[in-house]
Amino acid sequence: MFELKWLWQNLEGNRARYILALCLSVVGSSLTIVNPYLSQRIVDTFIAGDNAVQNLTDKRGLLIALCLGMIGFSLLRTGLAYFTTMQYERSSQNMLYRIRIYLYNKIQGQDREYYDHNRTGDLMTKMTGDLDMVRHSMAWIFKTIIESFTIFAAAVIYFFSIDTGLTLWMLTLSPLIFVVAYIFAKHVRPMYVDLRERLSQLNTTTQENISGNRVVKAFAREAYEIEKFTEKNVNYSTANKKAALVWLDYFPYLETFAQAFNVILMLAGGLYLMEGRITFGEFAAFSSLVWAVSNPMRNIGIIINDIQRFFASLTKIVEIYYARPAIVNEHQATTKRRYEGRLTFEHVTFKYDSATVLDDVSFTVEPGETIAIMGSTGAGKTTLINLIPRFYDVSGGRVLVDGIDVRELELDELRGNIGMATQDVLLFSDTIDGNIAYGDPELPEEEVVAYAGLAAAHDFIVKMPEGYDTVVGERGVGLSGGQKQRIALARALAVHRSILILDDTTSAVDLETEEHIQNSLRGLDYPCTKLIIAQRVSTTAEADRILILDNGRLIEEGTHAELLAKRGYYYDVFMLQNEGIGRQVMAHGQK
Numbered sequence: 001m002f003e004l005k006w007l008w009q010n011l012e013g014n015r016a017r018y019i020l021a022l023c024l025s026v027v028g029s030s031l032t033i034v035n036p037y038l039s040q041r042i043v044d045t046f047i048a049g050d051n052a053v054q055n056l057t058d059k060r061g062l063l064i065a066l067c068l069g070m071i072g073f074s075l076l077r078t079g080l081a082y083f084t085t086m087q088y089e090r091s092s093q094n095m096l097y098r099i100r101i102y103l104y105n106k107i108q109g110q111d112r113e114y115y116d117h118n119r120t121g122d123l124m125t126k127m128t129g130d131l132d133m134v135r136h137s138m139a140w141i142f143k144t145i146i147e148s149f150t151i152f153a154a155a156v157i158y159f160f161s162i163d164t165g166l167t168l169w170m171l172t173l174s175p176l177i178f179v180v181a182y183i184f185a186k187h188v189r190p191m192y193v194d195l196r197e198r199l200s201q202l203n204t205t206t207q208e209n210i211s212g213n214r215v216v217k218a219f220a221r222e223a224y225e226i227e228k229f230t231e232k233n234v235n236y237s238t239a240n241k242k243a244a245l246v247w248l249d250y251f252p253y254l255e256t257f258a259q260a261f262n263v264i265l266m267l268a269g270g271l272y273l274m275e276g277r278i279t280f281g282e283f284a285a286f287s288s289l290v291w292a293v294s295n296p297m298r299n300i301g302i303i304i305n306d307i308q309r310f311f312a313s314l315t316k317i318v319e320i321y322y323a324r325p326a327i328v329n330e331h332q333a334t335t336k337r338r339y340e341g342r343l344t345f346e347h348v349t350f351k352y353d354s355a356t357v358l359d360d361v362s363f364t365v366e367p368g369e370t371i372a373i374m375g376s377t378g379a380g381k382t383t384l385i386n387l388i389p390r391f392y393d394v395s396g397g398r399v400l401v402d403g404i405d406v407r408e409l410e411l412d413e414l415r416g417n418i419g420m421a422t423q424d425v426l427l428f429s430d431t432i433d434g435n436i437a438y439g440d441p442e443l444p445e446e447e448v449v450a451y452a453g454l455a456a457a458h459d460f461i462v463k464m465p466e467g468y469d470t471v472v473g474e475r476g477v478g479l480s481g482g483q484k485q486r487i488a489l490a491r492a493l494a495v496h497r498s499i500l501i502l503d504d505t506t507s508a509v510d511l512e513t514e515e516h517i518q519n520s521l522r523g524l525d526y527p528c529t530k531l532i533i534a535q536r537v538s539t540t541a542e543a544d545r546i547l548i549l550d551n552g553r554l555i556e557e558g559t560h561a562e563l564l565a566k567r568g569y570y571y572d573v574f575m576l577q578n579e580g581i582g583r584q585v586m587a588h589g590q591k
């Protein structure tokens with residue numbers, strides 16, 4: 001019931017239209033009994049009544065009026081049905097539009113943790129299939145329920161007005177039908193919840209396979225992927241069949257009961273007719289409306305099936321609707337400030353679920369400083385920088401920007417002060433120009449070119465067939481890893497933020513290009529604190545200070561020279577990398 005209340009809330013602005021549609025459904029369905037009533041009058045007056053022949057000449061006007069009435073009511077019902085359907089469609093489409101925008105914004109506003117725990121395929125299923133199921137239910141299923149119920153009630157009332165005894169005979173089966181329908185509904189509900197889950201798994205597998213198709217091909221794992229997909233497909237199909245077959249278990253009972261209405265009418269109605277208790281016209285009216293009683297009974301299974309699907313989908317949508325991100329924008333800033341860019345980590349601890357990834361990390365970065373962060377893979381470097389824009393919140397300690405705890409800063413303002421190029425480069429299906437200007441769509445063309453130049457991207461961009469207007473595929477398909485990194489760097493530089501975070505942004509570029517980028521970073525024409533995660537000593541050597549992370553702990557901190565003198569982790573990495581170069585030189589020399 002809570003879900004229905006939620007739907008009602010979201011119908012705001014369209015409630016009157018929806019209620020009008022429901023009322024029109026009731027009116028339109030009630031009119032079903034008008035034509036049987038008119039035909040009853042025709043039969044009794046002009047066909048089977050005592051003075052039928054006489055009436056044909058004396059009351060010709062009435063006959064014509066009754067016939068015209070039948071045609072008129074048929075047209076009226078058709079027109080009404082058309083208008084009613086339009087109202088259902090409009091109100092449900094408007095509601096869907098509204099909910100979709102809300103859900104989209106909601107998903108956009110979720111924090112990283114939400115995305116860590118929700119599969120893309122599942123979210124897509126909710127945003128498409130589930131939403132459409134809910135709309136379909138609002139427009140069609142509820143309409144069918146209301147109409148079936150009204151037709152049933154109108155027919156029964158009309159029957160009672162003709163003959164109570166015969167109506168009661170006809171209704172003897174109803175309790176049985178309801179018991180069967182109730183058992184069926186209870187039986188089938190969990191199946192539809194399960195079915196919905198399997199659909200989501202199927203979509204997730206499909207989505208992962210499509211977005212990861214290059215990896216699949218690289219490892220020649222097509223057969224395995226097809227097998228995986230087939231398994232999910234079979235699971236879904238089996239669950240679908242199982243749910244459909246359950247209906248078939250109950251179908252014979254419901255169908256037999258529905259058919260039995262005709263038998264009862266023939267037996268009891270025939271007897272009453274012979275006894276003269278009802279007229280031929282009344283018998284004809286019963287006969288022409290027996291479907292109005294039996295059809296809703298027949299439809300009950302389909303309606304129950306659809307309602308179960310509806311609730312399974314609705315529950316999923318409501319889950320998104322009420323999902324509250326842990327990280328929210330609590331402080332609304334009217335004017336956004338530019339920060340100086342001072343960063344402080346005070347005894348920061350961070351855990352993903354229960355695994356500690358950062359342990360008592362403390363350091364300070366002054367405005368304008370360039371800090372390099374180094375450490376073995378999985379040491380917690382990315383996690384550390386993710387705490388600055390509050391992609392995650394600390395588990396202990398504090399992260400401060402300009403001396404203020406980031407949790408007390410306005411979120412948009414905070415993130416609006418940070419330029420970031422992430423390790424996993426994501427470019428949008430757009431032109432290169434559009435990708436570089438993503439953070440500031442108003443960026444003039446010459447600035448786009450200038451930042452591409454700083455990021456050592458200009459030269460390769462102009463060599464592309466359409467230069468800056470070249471459209472790159474999804475996630476940057478068509479570009480090399482290093483090219484993508486450089487466009488991502490240009491995108492981060494172009495927004496002129498006071499804090500610039502680069503996560504392994506030059507790992508895929510050659511040393512010469514890297515040097516060009518480093519020169520550019522040194523000569524940026526706006527004040528900016530830089531945090532650069534890097535594995536190469538050639539990158540870190542230029543930094544004002546270097547932080548070494550190991551297993552979530554800050555183990556070394558100092559300048560290149562200081563850390564070399566310390567002969568710790570940094571020194572080892574330096575020696576390893578230089579030995580590597582030395583070995584290469586020797587090898588070339590020997591050639």
Ligand SMILES: Nc1ncnc2c1ncn2[C@@H]1O[C@H](COP(=O)(O)OP(=O)(O)OP(=O)(O)O)[C@@H](O)[C@H]1O
Nearest residue numbers: 116352357375376377378379380381382383384423
């Ligand atoms: N979303 C997440 N949920 C759970 N654990 C995570 C998540 N992201 C990272 N981790 C774990 O946290 C640890 C630190 O990861 P992080 O990405 O910060 O390391 P890193 O130093 O940046 O590594 P790399 O140099 O390989 O990028 C790893 O053990 C990783 O498995």
